[in-house]
Amino acid sequence: MAQVSWEKVIQKNMPSMVSIVISKSLENVEKEIPRELLPLFPFLNPKKQLEQMTDAHGMIKVGSGSGFIVSSKGIILTNKHVVADAKSDYTVVTNDNKKYKATILARDPIEDVAILKITGRSLPVIGLGDSDAIALGQPVLAIGTALGLFKNTVSSGIISGLSRSIAAAAAPNTPMQELRGLIQTDAAVNPGNSGGPLINAKGQVIGINTAIVFGAQNLSFAIPINAAKRDLSDLNKFGRIKRPLLGLRYVMVDENLQAKMKLPVDYGALVLGHSAKEPAIIPGSPAAKAGLKEKDIVLECNGEKVTKEKTIQDFLEEKGVGDYILLKVRRGSREFEKKALLAERK
The missing domain is CATH 2.40.10.10 (Trypsin-like serine proteases)
Structure with a gap:
């Protein structure tokens, strides 16, 4: 290297x-x-x-x-x-x-x-790179205000993992949510560095530092910059960020869940609510209008298997508001297809 x-x-x-x-x-x-x-x-x-x-x-x-x-x-x-x-x-x-x-x-x-x-003018800017073009082993630099005390702390490392998934809470007293498609790096990132850039050797931002794993060393994660570039584009075009909504809650099926719940398949997304306030199908949503029900298993999206490696959310990342998504669904012993028109997530 x-x-x-x-x-x-x-x-x-x-x-x-x-x-x-x-x-x-x-x-x-x-x-x-x-x-x-x-x-x-x-x-x-x-x-x-x-x-x-x-x-x-x-x-x-x-x-x-x-x-x-x-x-x-x-x-x-x-x-x-x-x-x-x-x-x-x-x-x-x-x-x-x-x-x-x-x-x-x-x-x-x-x-x-x-x-x-902010209201400043002629401010210095940093260029944005392409997070789809990064590779394992690529050298990177992280910059941020470590611990909220040490301004402009710089650390270097490499890209040590791609398309990682972790569970994290956006704020105290908020539910955990899965962050997918993350860049893993061994560059030192500390509390307070959140929101700072992960930079490649060309001086371009390829990620936004977002999370660390407490108790682990050299294990940090960043949001790919292409997600933020899409948000900037939406804001410029529509005045807001537009993300597609299907409107169902699910757990991913694997061999363990299949055995535990006696399911007919070992892949797909089992439509399941968390509570009365968090139903399996959001009323009035595209999933509801398409006729999906709790305990359905979504087997495929647009002809491709739904797996833990590629979840329904991953398929939605490839779609926009107003696009259709074709779902292959299993209900009991019957399999059928449903087409859903994606709405805007509020």
Whole structure:
């Protein structure tokens, strides 16, 4: 493997890196302290301590993340989980220590991607690469504000895995969701680096750093940049991110689930609800209109087998709002096909 000299890449792209400061009002922070915990701290005065942490505008820093500028007009990419809290304010600090109030233009309903806007002009930008063209062993660089303290922390490594899937929560007190198609790297990524870029040897962003596995070393993940490029395109065309919705909940079938539930096949997606509030088929959705029912098994999408390696969501990634998807379904001992017109996910 040829040795990469990162010095020029870092010098060129560092000006387009940003830190994102997450703040809340003193009143909102006080409301979030569980009352049952207060008796555990008889010698502390939480209100006084919070007041000491409050800035001149009555705000308290509660977190931080990273991001990068992709348009000279102030468009910034970061992770959705960095800006997930609607009650927080977000301040962007550029590499020259200027501060800007951030406006959230869009949050991707599926991917861990968010698009922000600041009012700066002629801002330095970093170029976006093609995450479909990456390969195992390719050298990469990660940049971010590690632990929310160490601005412009740089680490290098290689692409050590492709198309990885992990379960992660976008924010505290939110359900776990599966993130698919991730880039795995051994470049060191720490809390606070979330939303920073994963950069190739050409100085182009190929991913957005999104997750680490606590307790593991050299194991980090990034959202492929092509997902964010699609979101930027949607925002430019429609003023919002448009993602297709089928409208069913499912678990993937394998040999273990087949044996456990005595299913007729060892592949496909078993349509199954989680609770009364999370039904198997969302009322009024394309799946409902196509006549799908709970305990159906979706065997194929557009003539291709549905497997743990390629789930229904993976097929939807290849489709747009208003496209049709052909489903091969098994219900009991009967197999049939249904065509669904994909709606827009809200």
